[in-house]
Amino acid sequence: MSNPVSDLVLGFQGLVSDVPEFVQPLIVALAGAVPFIEGEGAAAIGIIGGIHPVVAAIAGAVGNLICVAIVVLAAARVRTAVTTRRGAAAKPPTARREKFEKAYHRYGTPGVSLLGPLLLPTQFTAAALTSTGVPPLRVIAWQAAAIVLWTTVITLLITGVIRAVA
Template identity: 85%
Template sequence: MSNPLTDLVLGFQGLVADVPTLVQPLIVAAAGAVPFIEGEGAAAIGIIGGIHPLVAVLAAAIGNLLCVAIVVLVTSRVRAAVTTRRGAPAKTQTARREKFEKAYHRYGTPGVSLLGPLLLPTQFTAAALTSTGVPPLRVIAWQAAAIALWTTGVTLIALGLIRLAA
């Protein structure tokens, strides 16, 4: 039985190989928008597909960030609509929500944004931050920093490993 995420990654890799050179960064950006692939995985897809590493990193990070920005803006509007209608934020506490809020109080927006990719896709972390009332521009700024750091860092490590193996 095949893994859907593996199939998706292989599909993006095949697509990068099949499209003209000018379109390849767009495919990498689209892959960067997919949770669990994100910037790190998309950059690898691009590099394996023959795209220059700098172009692959930029395309992957931009695709990831655009998706995160859309998630943040939509979540912000939904939160505003719900809190306006109810008059106050709902206080339903699930175990998962409590865990997130504990991490948020301990690390703040910067810490949750920078450490979040170790546990969750950036889209999920961004939505959780926004739903707790963190201003959208603050979430987007810290998610941009996290995406840039993680995508660049993982790509540099991968390139180093590729050079070692060669």
């Protein structure tokens, strides 16, 4: 049985190799917007597809960040609408919500943003942070830092592996 994420990755890799060079970074940026592929996965797709590592990393990170910013801004609007409509009455938190809030209180926005990609896509973490009331610009700034960090780390690792093997 095939894995949908690996099928998607292979599809993006095939697409990168099939389009003209000037379009390849756009494909990598689109891949970066996909949860579970993220900026770091998109950079890997681009590098393996033959794009210069710096171009692949920037394209993947930008695609991921644009998607995260859209999610954060949408989540902020939804939160405002729900809290305005609901007023002070709140429903009891779910177990998942309690787990997230415990991590948030332990690590704060920086910690959840920087460590979150180890467990969840940045889009999910960003939406969760925003839904708890963290200001959208703060969420976007810390998610941007996380995206740049993880995309850079993976880009350096993949580039090093490719150079070592070649």
